[in-house]
Amino acid sequence: MIVAKLGGSVAAGSGLRRWLDALESGRGRLVLVPGGGAFAETVREQQRRHGFGEAAAHRMALLAMEQYAVMLADAARWLVPCADGAEIGAALRRGAAAVWLPSAMALADPAIPQSWAVTSDSLAAWLARRLGASLLVLIKSVAAPQPLDAAALAGSGLVDPAFPEFLAGAGVGLAWAGPGDETALARRLAA
Numbered sequence: 440m441i442v443a444k445l446g447g448s449v450a451a452g453s454g455l456r457r458w459l460d461a462l463e464s465g466r467g468r469l470v471l472v473p474g475g476g477a478f479a480e481t482v483r484e485q486q487r488r489h490g491f492g493e494a495a496a497h498r499m500a501l502l503a504m505e506q507y508a509v510m511l512a513d514a515a516r517w518l519v520p521c522a523d524g525a526e527i528g529a530a531l532r533r534g535a536a537a538v539w540l541p542s543a544m545a546l547a548d549p550a551i552p553q554s555w556a557v558t559s560d561s562l563a564a565w566l567a568r569r570l571g572a573s574l575l576v577l578i579k580s581v582a583a584p585q586p587l588d589a590a591a592l593a594g595s596g597l598v599d600p601a602f603p604e605f606l607a608g609a610g611v612g613l614a615w616a617g618p619g620d621e622t623a624l625a626r627r628l629a630a
Contacts, residue, residue: 441469442572444563447476448580459515461621465628469536472563478503497553501542504559508538560598561605568609576614583615
């Protein structure tokens with residue numbers, strides 16, 4: 440099983456269709472974690488405007504991820520929205536790919552901090568660990584620094600501050616896909 444996190448920033452550009460075409464190669468073994476993108480930015484803006492707390496913002500950001508998931512599933516009919524491990528397993532057995540609806544699972548785990556320190560990057564690492572995935576691929580709108588190191592990524596702001604802790608000891612490989620990496624990712628998923 441491979442977990443791939445598709446950054447919300449990818450939808451802001453013109454390359455979303457190319458990424459979805461590449462991800463289709465992972466049908467039957469791919470779990471897609473949606474970023475929050477513009478939907479999460481709206482939560483941030485409204486939090487600044489109305490001053491609601493971190494826990495409320497976290498819950499709303501999870502719903503923002505779910506909005507992106509619904510959009511992705513509509514754009515790629517081979518993606519099946521899934522809220523838990525049983526639904527994910529069923530989708531993969533049918534030869535589809537799952538797109539994760541994170542609210543139920545993430546809110547059920549008190550070990551996940553309810554703050555902006557935990558974004559879809561950390562949640563993707565959490566899910567990869569929970570599902571026993573062999574690989575976590577972060578798909579972003581920027582190229583990754585080399586070598587790929589979780590602490591360096593967090594230090595540079597390319598992932599959230601909690602990401603290294605969520606990935607540590609998970610036994611999950613880490614890969615990065617940035618602009619122009621669509622074909623390489625498709626080959627990797629098909630292998």
